[in-house]
Amino acid sequence: MNWFTNFLTSSIGRKLIMSLTGLFLILFLVVHLIGNLQLLYSDEGEKFNLYALFMTTFTPIKIISYGLYAFIVIHAVQGWILWRKNVAARGPQGYAVKVTRATGTNARAASNMGWLGTIIFVFLVIHLYQFWLQMKMGALESKMYDGVAAADLYTVVKATYMNTGFVVFYVVSMVVIGFHLWHGFQSSFQTLGLNHRKYTPLIKIIGKVYSVVIPALFALIPLYMYFKNAGL
Amino acid sequence: MMLDGKIPAGPLTEKWTQYKSTMPIVAPNNKRNIEVIVVGTGLAGAAAAASLGELGYAVKCFTFHDSPRRAHSIAAQGGINAAKNYRNDGDSTWRLFYDTIKGGDYRAREANVYRLAEVSASIIDQAVAQGVPFAREYGGLLENRSFGGVQVSRTFYARGQTGQQLLIGAYQSLSRQIALGSVEMHNRHEMLDVVLVDGKARGIIARNLVTGKLERFGAHAVVLATGGYGNVFYLSTNAMNCNVTAAWRAVRRGAYMANPCFTQIHPTCIPQYGEYQSKLTLMSESLRNDGRVWVPKKKEDAQAIREGRKKATDIAETDRDYFLERRYPAFGNLVPRDVASRAAKVACDEGLGIVPTGLGVFLDFASAIERYGKSKANSMGLHNPERPKIIELGEEVVKEKYGNLFEMYEKITGEDPYKMPMKIYPAVHYTMGGLWVDYNLETNVPGLFAAGECNFSDHGANRLGASALMQGLADGYFVLPYTIGTYLANDIRTPKFDTNREEFAATEKEVRERLDSLLGVQGTQSVESFHRRLGKIMWDYCGMSRTAEGLTKARTMIRELREAFYKDVFVPGSANEFNPELEKAHRVADFLEMGELMILDALNRNESCGGHFREEFQTPEGEADRDDDNYAYVAAWEYKGWGEDPTLHKEPLIFNDVHPSKRSYK
Amino acid sequence: MQTMKLTLKIWRQSGPNDKGRLETYPVEANEHMSFLEMLDVLNESLINDRKTPVAFEHDCREGICGTCNMVINGQPHGPMGGTTTCQLHMRHFKDGDTIVIEPFRARAFPVIRDLVVDREAFDRIIQAGGYVSVNAGQAQDANAIPIEKETASRAFDAAACIGCGACVAACPNASAMLFVSAKISHLALLPQGKVEAKKRVQAMVNQMDLEGFGMCSNVTACEAECPKGISVENIARMNREYLSSTLGSEVQG
Structure with a gap:
């Protein structure tokens, strides 16, 4: 399998891995958002808790979720390796004055994907600890819905989103994710070689809409709950 | 002494075929053991090194650039000629041969020029196979355009970057041979001398430009493909680093310099605009396909334009003198370069120049824009379009054809050539003269070959547009790889050369002393300032028109300048480091000698022909007055030592197949 | 003045x-x-x-x-x-x-020295495969293979690269992908270059990696600074060529 490891460690192979895992995570965000939107129902968390139960018990989803964990780790590790290699390629002496212009993306986002990714990674660790780990460890109370017992994740979420600090943290993180996506979305297509004079403009538009709308909706949830619970 | 061009016997059209069938060949197993040095990686050098590598010789290739992709061949814009007759317009090998001989004012060797025309078609085939993206028509086949001095359309082109694309093609072939190990590439190495062993060229001394170290390289034969000497004029369209050093060093070792006074002044360059200016930029000859050259008829108008009181567009059509169309109705704006340049000079001498220095004429695209606009509108089914629409469409067509040239013009001058006519003036562009070579491209020094612009062989007294690329590649791909075999076939028993031999050591010592002497002057004037003064002398007295009186004066001036150079030049730094000033000093030192030889040659040639125009020898209408009875020969000069007059050797030019006629483009 | x-x-x-x-x-x-x-x-x-x-x-x-x-x-x-x-x-x-x-x-x-840098890495990348393997004298007639005008024009756009290295200098990652992809595109677009396209892309990418250039994050600073306007479309084409060559063909680099 020498050719295959060569491929995976080549510059384009590494980029391909970033692209494919990134695209998967982009898809996952939609699924995740659909679930989170259940939080907006004024049903004291019934729909949300049932959704969480479904996601953690339905076998095909469980299988995919292991893939998801793996892809997050691969995307992060590979990204970190690329970042290190690229810094090394730049060499020890930096420019005294450096202007980075870009033609097809946001230059600032594009040249700081490593930093943006790092912030997102920190966010993820905290986020997973707060909710996912609590759920997995069975540390949550159960609630009965029509004879089905479901962990009451809703209450934990609600409590978190009553904390101003966490709300700010979540909203800021969503902005960071937005920038990461602004570049990452169309970039993953370019890496796959999917560049076409007719279709690329469309991909770019979808990417921009996506990277604004999805994080905005994610950010809306803690804000909504915060203000709702604050009675505003 | 009469020189022998070693032209094969037989009818003109059969010579090359017969030569190839009967020439001695080196067997493949022997080629591996035979080393060839190729100096220079322009079209001729890169093509020769690649082709010799493909044949199996052990090649060592040298360039002073950081990469073999940068030689000045890359700057050729317009195109490359080939007798393909793809236009069905009556082109043929014979016609290309005839046009070239006539364009050169009957001062080139028939056999060489015919061979050039014969192999021209293969060059296009070769280039296309390498992936050179020539312009194509909608049917997918190759496009052509016209160039000066020719009535057929035989010029192949790749937008305005033909030279670049052809050089990249040759560079890629060379890279392949480097990867295969048949060519050993030495970047950033400048050849500073030829090493002779028993009277034969057997190696070179090159300076590693990064470390400054002098290095010795031995080989069975040495090929110089080091370009022309146009930079003797300081301001020229040549690249800043183009120089005569390799060729001049060969002359100092006994090679003859042929027809050095034949220099080409290109009519369409951006005029000079300041004292600090470092070079002149060419606007491709292809522009004369559509551009019309003119000056105002009235001196008052010209003066008003010079002073900025009037613009070109303020001059009424009836007050313009389209002097090329007027003087040469048959060829119009597409007369050969020498003719067009001189006509521009005449107009400016009469006080009709249109730039502040008085040295400039207009190249106007307004009528082409209008013509193309109308035809485009027609093809789009627009009847009676408004004038602005016509102009808009016309500008689009012109942009497609010459966009990058217009852009370049705008970048340099800050003026928009779509709205205002370009301002142009002749500038030194190419040198037809060069090392004397026989039919085999071998100089009179055995084993020393010269290819491309470096030799004198194919263009006579004037080169036609789009023929330099043709000649460089012809020499490199299709001539030298054959002809060098006739020399090397006798060398198969000669072992590789040990560079510890005394001859190498002695030559290296001379080079070192030369460099040390340049560094040792420690005077007060910069190398650049000497070069600038030399260029001015050359341009004033040995440029577009020459007189015996002026040339005699210039010779004295150059001798004085040379003396001052060795007394008062300042070269900073040392010989053992990266030192561009030292490189330049060595080159200028050689230019100072070459310039004098050009003047001597111009003085000797008491006639006007091609790019060599002696004011004493002109017809009543002001055209060049050639003297075939006395000057139908190649003047090859032998160096006789420092301060001595060189010796003239003549190679008579015999025309069996064309009859030198008065060259008329009227 | x-x-x-x-x-x-x-x-x-x-x-x-x-x-x-x-x-x-x-x-x-x-x-x-x-x-x-x-x-x-x-x-x-x-x-x-x-x-x-x-x-x-x-x-x-x-x-x-x-x-x-x-x-x-x-x-x-x-x-x-x-x-x-x-x-x-x-x-x-x-x-x-x-x-x-x-x-x-x-x-x-x-x-x-000062502003002078060594760019021979570019030469070595071309030597790895940036050519068509054709010897002088082997070529068929230039008009034997018609090439669509648009295709020839795109090949030219890529071939217009002057090898200056501005793409590397501009890239936050010092990646040479614009340079490499321009040559790969130029030759892959033309029928003459297609023959060895699979081998070429693997060899050139491999050499590019060996030279220590960085990896492309699609910042497009290269395109923004390229004096010849070489497009990052070429990088996408190179990626495509590389993926189909390594994963989709039997050619070994």
């Missing part, structure tokens, strides 16, 4: 082992000069003061040879788009400006 007084901050480094530093020089220029002519004026005055002139590379001064290379105020070849340093003119600067001039920086482009 407008004279401008400028302050230049130029990177000076006597050799690969010198640490190097920015040094300040005043210079007088005028708007008609090219940028390199302005540096000529500086060098002339340094020589007249018996100081070491600034080493910089240049040759054709027509924007085509690709020799000149410097980063001017943070941008390779300076502030004007589609322009090499030699074609940059001083009318784009103002009296009193400070101009910072640095060499192209990348680990794969070590500094030789």
